[in-house]
Amino acid sequence: MAENINVGGSLPVIPTFQQQLAPTAGEVGGYLPVPNVQELAAVSKDVSARYIRPERELEQVAAGEFGQIPVIDMSKLQVGDDDELAKLHSACKEWGFFQVINHGVAEQVITKMAEDVQHFFSLSLEEKMEYAQLSTGIEGYGQAFVFSEKQTLDWGDMLYINATPVHERKMRFWPRNPSSFRATLDQYAAELEKAARSLLISMSRNLGVEPEKLLNLFNDGEQSLRMNYYPPCEQASKVTGVAPHADGTGLTLLTRLNQAQGLQVRKEGKWVPVDPLPGAFIVNIGDILEIITNGEYKSIEHRALVNDKNERLSIASFHDPNMDVMIEPMSDLLVKDQKKQAPNYKSISHRDYKKISRNMKLDGKDGGFITHMKI
Ligand SMILES: O=C(O)CCC(=O)C(=O)O
Numbered sequence: 567m568a569e570n571i572n573v574g575g576s577l578p579v580i581p582t583f584q585q586q587l588a589p590t591a592g593e594v595g596g597y598l599p600v601p602n603v604q605e606l607a608a609v610s611k612d613v614s615a616r617y618i619r620p621e622r623e624l625e626q627v628a629a630g631e632f633g634q635i636p637v638i639d640m641s642k643l644q645v646g647d648d649d650e651l652a653k654l655h656s657a658c659k660e661w662g663f664f665q666v667i668n669h670g671v672a673e674q675v676i677t678k679m680a681e682d683v684q685h686f687f688s689l690s691l692e693e694k695m696e697y698a699q700l701s702t703g704i705e706g707y708g709q710a711f712v713f714s715e716k717q718t719l720d721w722g723d724m725l726y727i728n729a730t731p732v733h734e735r736k737m738r739f740w741p742r743n744p745s746s747f748r749a750t751l752d753q754y755a756a757e758l759e760k761a762a763r764s765l766l767i768s769m770s771r772n773l774g775v776e777p778e779k780l781l782n783l784f785n786d787g788e789q790s791l792r793m794n795y796y797p798p799c800e801q802a803s804k805v806t807g808v809a810p811h812a813d814g815t816g817l818t819l820l821t822r823l824n825q826a827q828g829l830q831v832r833k834e835g836k837w838v839p840v841d842p843l844p845g846a847f848i849v850n851i852g853d854i855l856e857i858i859t860n861g862e863y864k865s866i867e868h869r870a871l872v873n874d875k876n877e878r879l880s881i882a883s884f885h886d887p888n889m890d891v892m893i894e895p896m897s898d899l900l901v902k903d904q905k906k907q908a909p910n911y912k913s914i915s916h917r918d919y920k921k922i923s924r925n926m927k928l929d930g931k932d933g934g935f936i937t938h939m940k941i
């Protein structure tokens with residue numbers, strides 16, 4: 567078993583990944599234009615067949631069976647509270663999803679972001695389309711991950727921006743309306759990045775690796791904000807706002823902007839509705855963190871449902887490592903109790919990982935790129 571292990575160095579890149587690299591949406595215009603859902607909802611009550619998911623009828627929603635996802639008090643983590651650290655470790659291992667309270671992000675930063683995002687989505691279609699996605703990438707106003715005419719569509723629109731690295735920002739996608747929006751996005755992104763790094767420090771303590779080693783992977787990393795707008799839908803029980811998926815990212819910090827509920831997490835085959843606490847962030851482990859931790863922490867499938875009466879808004883802040891690092895199990899984690907452990911995942915450059923994962927439709931966790939990374 568030990569022969570294939572390369573503890574301390576980079577794991578070999580598996581050549582088959584290269585075959586999957588062409589063509590890419592990021593480069594050759596892979597994303598298909600689809601209707602604006604907010605407009606559809608405004609003009610007609612009929613929901614086109616392209617949005618209907620017959621499988622939803624068969625799925626089980628767990629009513630109270632598993633309880634709520636764990637709630638972690640970040641102020642306790644920051645002072646090294648052992649019980650809270652243990653709670654975090656178990657939340658990362660058993661759930662892959664948890665809420666954080668006392669996270670240190672000022673309430674007015676979140677409120678201002680909520681106001682500006684709501685303002686943006688309330689603009690006319692024409693105004694929003696000034697920031698429309700191009701066919702070549704995910705950034706901007708539009709929809710994500712649509713590659714074929716046959717694909718079932720999600721009942722939602724989004725504004726997607728890359729906030730870091732700062733020098734690579736594409737300002738054409740950063741709305742000027744409302745006039746405070748750019749500054750708000752900038753501040754919100756910076757505050758959430760701080761919270762994400764603080765969580766990574768606590769996670770590294772729990773994992774038994776030097777915090778610096780984990781943090782270094784995320785230095786000058788990529789942070790993206792996905793602002794989701796889900797209009798009310800007459801057939802809410804038959805559609806999804808975001809189809810089942812596991813985030814292909816490192817860590818995700820999610821905020822809901824209004825009272826409408828809809829996030830559900832898959833546990834033991836059933837869907838567990840998440841009931842967000844006011845002011846809390848919902849945090850989830852993404853595929854990259856699963857790979858880095860060699861599977862000790864797991865990314866979890868989730869989906870967003872929509873409401874039949876009210877619109878729903880959420881913001882996902884995705885925190886990814888630096889583009890120049892290798893995505894692979896951390897070498898320090900491949901040594902446990904002085905023994906070498908086999909890596910459970912292959913190694914790939916972050917750049918290639920992104921190219922591939924951004925070109926796959928959302929199709930549950932098993933349909934995600936992480937399946938190809940498993941050894
Ligand atoms: O809207 C939500 O609650 C979830 C959105 C989500 O999962 C995502 O944007 O990746």
Ligand SMILES: [Fe+2]
Pocket residue numbers: 811812813868882
């Ligand atoms: Fe997600």
